[in-house]
Each structure stands twice: as structure tokens, then as C-alpha cells.
Amino acid sequence: xxxxxxxxxxxxxxxxxxxxxxxxxxxxxxxxxxxxxxxxxxxxxxxxxxxxxxxxxxxxxxxxxxxxxxxxxxxxxxxxxxxxxxxxxxxxxxxxxxxxxxxxxxxxxxxxxxxxxxxxxxxxxxxxxxxxxxxxxxxxxxxxxxxxxxxxxxxxxxxxxxxxxxxxxxxxxxxxxxxxxxxxxxxxxxxxxxxxxxxxxxxxxxxxxxxxxxxxxxxxxxxxxxxxxxxxxxxxxxxxxxxxxxxxxxxxxxxxxxxxxxxxxxxxxxxxxxxxxxxxxxxxxxxxxxxxxxxxxxxxxxxxxxxxxxxxxxxxxxxxxxxxxxxxxxxxxxxxxxxxxxxxxxxxxxxxxxxxxxxxxxxxxxxxxxxxxxxxxxxxxxxxxxxxxxxxxxxxxx
Amino acid sequence: xxxxxxxxxxxxxxxxxxxxxxxxxxxxxxxxxxxxxxxxxxxxxxxxxxxxxxxxxxxxxxxxxxxxxxxxxxxxxxxxxxxxxxxxxxxxxxxxxxxxxxxxxxxxxxxxxxxxxxxxxxxxxxxxxxxxxxxxxxxxxxxxxxxxxxxxxxxxxxxxxxxxxxxxxxxxxxxxxxxxxxxxxxxxxxxxxxxxxxxxxxxxxxxxxxxxxxxxxx
Numbered sequence: 001x002x003x004x005x006x007x008x009x010x011x012x013x014x015x016x017x018x019x020x021x022x023x024x025x026x027x028x029x030x031x032x033x034x035x036x037x038x039x040x041x042x043x044x045x046x047x048x049x050x051x052x053x054x055x056x057x058x059x060x061x062x063x064x065x066x067x068x069x070x071x072x073x074x075x076x077x078x079x080x081x082x083x084x085x086x087x088x089x090x091x092x093x094x095x096x097x098x099x100x101x102x103x104x105x106x107x108x109x110x111x112x113x114x115x116x117x118x119x120x121x122x123x124x125x126x127x128x129x130x131x132x133x134x135x136x137x138x139x140x141x142x143x144x145x146x147x148x149x150x151x152x153x154x155x156x157x158x159x160x161x162x163x164x165x166x167x168x169x170x171x172x173x174x175x176x177x178x179x180x181x182x183x184x185x186x187x188x189x190x191x192x193x194x195x196x197x198x199x200x201x202x203x204x205x206x207x208x209x210x211x212x213x214x215x216x217x218x219x220x221x222x223x224x225x226x227x228x229x230x231x232x233x234x235x236x237x238x239x240x241x242x243x244x245x246x247x248x249x250x251x252x253x254x255x256x257x258x259x260x261x262x263x264x265x266x267x268x269x270x271x272x273x274x275x276x277x278x279x280x281x282x283x284x285x286x287x288x289x290x291x292x293x294x295x296x297x298x299x300x301x302x303x304x305x306x307x308x309x310x311x312x313x314x315x316x317x318x319x320x321x322x323x324x325x326x327x328x329x330x331x332x333x334x335x336x337x338x339x340x341x342x343x344x345x346x347x348x349x350x351x352x353x354x355x356x357x358x359x360x361x362x363x364x365x366x367x368x369x370x371x372x373x374x375x376x377x378x379x380x381x382x383x384x385x386x387x388x389x390x391x392x393x394x395x396x397x398x
Numbered sequence: 399x400x401x402x403x404x405x406x407x408x409x410x411x412x413x414x415x416x417x418x419x420x421x422x423x424x425x426x427x428x429x430x431x432x433x434x435x436x437x438x439x440x441x442x443x444x445x446x447x448x449x450x451x452x453x454x455x456x457x458x459x460x461x462x463x464x465x466x467x468x469x470x471x472x473x474x475x476x477x478x479x480x481x482x483x484x485x486x487x488x489x490x491x492x493x494x495x496x497x498x499x500x501x502x503x504x505x506x507x508x509x510x511x512x513x514x515x516x517x518x519x520x521x522x523x524x525x526x527x528x529x530x531x532x533x534x535x536x537x538x539x540x541x542x543x544x545x546x547x548x549x550x551x552x553x554x555x556x557x558x559x560x561x562x563x564x565x566x567x568x569x570x571x572x573x574x575x576x577x578x579x580x581x582x583x584x585x586x587x588x589x590x591x592x593x594x595x596x597x598x599x600x601x602x603x604x605x606x607x608x609x610x611x612x613x614x615x616x
Contacts, residue, residue, distance in 0.1 A: 092417050105406070169402065171410050180406045193406040200408050209415035218409040227404035240399050260399030388404075395402040 026397070031085065031094040031213050032390025033063065034221060035203070036070055037382070038099075038249045038275075044383045047089050048369070048390045055231055055369045055391075059088040060377050066206055070100055074198050082208040093216035095393030096203055097224035097385045098195070105193045105222040107265045110165055113181060113192045117163045117174040173197055185261035185329070193220040217393035221385045225340075226255050226265060228388030231368040234337065234361055243321055243333045245314070246384075247340040249275045252314055254321045258329050268317045271310070274341065281306045296344035304347055311351045319356055335359040342381045488540025491614035495541065502577035509568035511561035518553035521609065546612040550578055552605045555590055562587070562603050569607070578607035 028050040033043055042062035049056050066083035069076075085094070108116070166172035171180045178200045181190040195203075195218070203218045225246050229235050235242050240260030246253040250273040256264030278292045284306035287295055295303050318336060325331040338348060338360050345362040352360045365380045365387060377383065416423065462469075510516065524546050529538045556562050569578055583606045590602040 169405065169407065171408050178408050180408050182403055182406055191404075191406060193408060195408050201413070204409050204413040204415075207415070210417070210419050210421060212417045214415040214417040215409055216414060217405065217407045219406055220408070223404070223406040227401065230399065230401055230404065236399070261403055392401055392405040393407065395400075395405055397400050397402075 027093060027216065027394050028396075029091045030216065030390050030393060031089045031091045032097065032224070032386040032388070032393070033085070033089075033094060034097045034099070034224070034383075034385040034389065035065070036099045037221070037385065039379075039382045044386045045085065045089055046383050046386045046390055047091055048387075048394070049091070050394070050396065057366055057369050057371045057375055059372075060366075060375055060383055060386075061086075061089075062382075063089065070098065071198050071202050072102070077198050077202060080202060080205055083206045084208070084211060085213060090212035092212060092214075093393075094207055094213035095217040095219065095224070095389040096206070096215055097219045097221045097389035098199070098203060099221045100195060100199055102199065103193070103195045103220045105191070105220040105265075106267075107184060107189055107262075108192050110188055110190065113179070113190060114163060114165060116192070116194065117166075117172075117177070117179055119175065171200075182262070185258045185263045191223070191226075191262055191265060193223045195220065217389065219389050219392060222253065222265075224385045224389035224392060225253065226262065226388065227392035228365065228384045229255070229257070229337065229339065230388075230391045232337070232363055233368045234363060236368070241331050242337055243318070243325060243331075244337040244339060245318060247338065248273045254318065256321060256325045256329070256331070258325075258331055263329050263331075264321060264325065266317075266321065268314055271313050271317070277307060277310050277344065280310055293343050296347070303344070304351070307344065307347050308351070311348055312355075315352060315355050318352075318358075322356075322358075333358075335361055338362040339365065340381050340384050342379060485539045487616075488538070490616060491540050494616060495546070495612045495614045497609070497612060498576055502574045505573050506577075509565065509571070511556075511564050513557045513561040514554055514565050515556070516552060516554040518551070520551050520553075522549045522551065524548055524612075541614040544614050546614070548609045548612070550607040550609050551585075552607070553603070555600045555602050557600060559587070559601070562605075566605065576610060579610050581608040582606065 029048075031045060031047045033045040035043055037044055039062060042064050044060075045063045046060045047058040049058050063085055067081040068079050071077050071079070104116075163172075163174045166179055166181055168183060169180065171178050173179075176197050177194050178197050179192060179194045181192045183190050200218060204215055207214050225248070228246075229242070229244050235244075235257070240257050242257045243264075244255045244257070246255060252268035252271050252273055254264060254266045254268060255262065278289075278296075281287065281292050281295055281303050282289060285295065285301065285303060287301075295301050322333045322336075325333055336352065336358055338345060339362070341348065341362060345360070349360045349362070352358045365384045366377070369387075371377075525543075527542045529542070531538070554562075566582070568574075570580060585604040585606050587601065587603045590600040
């Protein structure tokens, strides 16, 4: 609560927020949820709790999405729903990862971030592939395949003022957007995430006060995706030096880590995601939609002719990323982690070994996490973002 | 490895809500308001009591003001009563100081020898009392001394010394203790030169007795 005493003097009272959602200390029991994902069954949600320095998966399921769509303007803020999670997900706090076409996540220099803040638009978003089709609305949100409805830069007197660079991890509102940055292992480079201010406010009020859980973290889905690797045993064994390829339904991302800190985040250009790979199989091999999984898993039909163009582009970009990590950060990548691929990992592995002489490892998303009895996960890759959101929001040190 | 390095949290601390049903954010201002209301009620009670006491003080002052006249009169009466009591007390001193001389004087004739003729019996007046001392607003009512001494003077004639001595011995009897003490002084005993009809030879005498002390006491 702020009280303005005079024109220049303002005093501020900070009432304690209470509960388990306040502060920045490590959390040992929390829920990660991915909002407005492509999963058809609802919002992938996981509950993680930490016991004796080990993460346990207490629950993982698809939860019914909240009523209403993610607002696309301030006017839509009038329809603010409240959302309650099922009983087994009622941890003290929740980390929400959101898929928003208006959101942005990427690596950028300080100058670029300041420029983005000054203009109030997402400039660090990498361009969508040229082949992207206009997306249909899913769960009230335009699919990430749709071009982001970038608002026109607001040319006001305020926008010409150079904003202050935000402190590490502290969300800052500027020109109608909310920004948060974390430093790279590389000097003057940062990870930057941003959302329109109204979406941040809408998400912050989604889980009602006084009932478990309440939101302790709002992250952009890509940001959570990058953190999903943190509990992987092979990532920990490599001392946090790793090149990871994340495959999503609509996109492919490369993430580089150096001693546990981010050094690279890049969307694979001219490449659509897993769904495009399936489409290629259907079109090239002429199989039914229902048979694609069998084609990708079984050896009866060789899908490599269909996959080759798709994988080839990804492997080329992977090679570039590997060279960048080697030359810029002295990280010798001899194996690449592949995450988020539901089916067809083996074909990627063969192609990588043949083309780049590289080893691809594709651990299960929940490797390194002890799964409680009774937790049944049919499609673990769907929970990658929710898992990453929870791991990042836990802020533990391992 | 720090998970926090990957936590790009867009939720501000001020927007974080408590999942606890007991919300400090609500409870604290409510308690503060209740405390303020309690203080206001308390001050109200104190103010009411103050007003009550003030009105009581006002009514008491009015009462005192109204009764001050009669109070003054009562005080004056009380002072007068004290004064009168003092006067009565002073007068009681006189009462205690009364001399009962009638009975001894009645017996005085009985013991008078035949050859003694008392020509004069006098008691000298007491010393004057200063009942209006300088500066006194009102005269004193009581004696100024606690003890008063007077003399009894017997003047007479006789034919010879013996009857006078007998008279003086008789006066030492207890019945005359209220009239005279043993302290006496013979002022004169001499030939009476006054002319008499039988031309007998007479002696005149004058004896002075000290009367017992008159004590003004309760």
C-alpha cells in the first residue's frame, strides 16, 4: 500500500503476503502446470516434492483448463476466471508455464533487451518458419504456429525514455509488457522472457487466494522447457555441460549449458516440430494418422525417406550449435540430449551417428525423479514444460 | 547447479497470494482496524467518564457555592459555641474558687471570749484583675491568676492579753480552716488611749490572718 505524502514523498507499506507462496527461498513441494498447451486432454500438470535431496513425482495428470481464453487485450481482462486444481495437486504453490503467442523468450544482449523494453514489443522472439500455417485456436489461445499479434510499438514520450536494465530475476513492467532477465554464462548476454502486462496480471489472479495452490511463478513455456533438463542424471553427470535439442509439436529448440548455466537458446530455423514430422510421414508414405506411431517405432516400414529432409535440417543446425559451443565456450559436445520426442528417436539417433558421428541420448523426461506408486504417465513428453516450470520455480541448489 | 538461474519468473512479489485460509494481508489490517475501533471505544468511555466527572464537579461546585453562606454561618456559630464554652469554663473557675465564709463567721461569735470586743473585722480586697489586656478584642471572662491570696484583719479591744490568746487559739480549730490559716501576724497590741465611760484600762489589738488560698481550677 502506498501513501503519497507530498508531491515527491511517498511511503510504502509492505504487508506480509504470508503462506508458502511468498519469498524466494527454495520450495520443496510445488505444482508445475502448462497452460494452453497443445495436449488435447487438458493442461499437463505435475506435483513435485523433495525428500532427502531427491525429487519425487507425487502426481502427473491432465487437468481441465480454466474457463475462458488467455486475454489478448486489456478489454479481455474483464473476464477473469478462477481456477482450482484437483485435490492431489493442491501443493502450497504452483509454477505456471504459459504458451502465449504474445510472449517472448530468448537470448539477447543488454542493448537488445533495453530496446525491447523501450518499444514495448517482443523483439527477442525469433521469427516463425516461413512455412508456418495459421494456427487454429486451442484452449482459447492462438496456436504458436500463428504469427504473434505483435502490437504496434507505442511511440509515446515515455517510450523514448531509456528504461533501466532490470535486476536479475526481478520482474519489471515497462511500456505495457513485463520483463524478467537472467544472465548467461557469457558476459552481457541474458535470457529474457516477457509477457504483456495484462496476461501476467490475468495469470497471477487465476489461482484464487486462500486455496491451494496459489501462483508463485509465471513462466513462458520455452523458459520452463529449458529448465526441464535440470534433474536429468546425464546432465548432472556432465557437470552441466550439455547441448540439448527440445522437440515440441510446433518447433524445435537448441539449448546449450555450461557448468549448469545457460549459454545458448535458439529456435531451429525453417523447421517445424513433431507434428510436421508426422505430416511428412503421412504424406510421403501414405499411411493413416493412427499408424504413424507404429511406423515411427516399428521396423516394418522404414520412415527415413520421409524423415530425412526434416532431420537433415535439424542436424545441420545442431552442428552449428555444437561448433558455437566449442569455439565460443570451449565445450566439447560428444553427445546430444534429445528431449520431447514421443516417437521415432531411433531414426534421429541413426541419422546423427551417420551424418555427424554424434551420439544422441534420449532419456525419459522424468529420469532422475522418483515416481511415486500409482502415478501413471502415458505420454511423458507432454509433461516436459510442466516439469521444467516446477524445477525452475523450486530454486533449489543441486 | 542453481535452478534459480533458469527461473524467469514474471510474477511480482507483490502479486503473490497466500494459499493459507488465514491471510495475514487481510488479518493484519483487520486487527489494526479492530485495535483502532477498540481504542476509539476506550477513548469514548474515558471521555464519557471525564464528562460525567466534570458535570459532578460542576454540580458539587454549585452546591458548595449555594451552601457557602450557610456554611459560613455554621462556622460562625461553631466559633461562637467554642467561645461560649470557653466562657463557661472560665466561669467554672470562679465557681471552683467560691469561699464559704458564712459558717465559720457564724461560729466566730461563739468562740469570742467575754473580755474581747471586736471593733472591726475586714478582708482586704483582692488584687485587681486585668480582664481587658491591651490588644484584646474581647474582655476576658476568667481570673488572670490561678491563685488569689487575701488577708483577714481583726481589730478589737480587750482587758488583758489572755482572752486574745484564747481567741487566737480557738481560731485554730478545724471549723475555721476555711476562714483562716495558721499564718498570722499581730500587727499591734497596745494601750487603748480612747476615752471610755467607765475609765477602765483597755488594750487595743490588731491581728492579721492569712485567708486560705482561693484556687481557680476545675
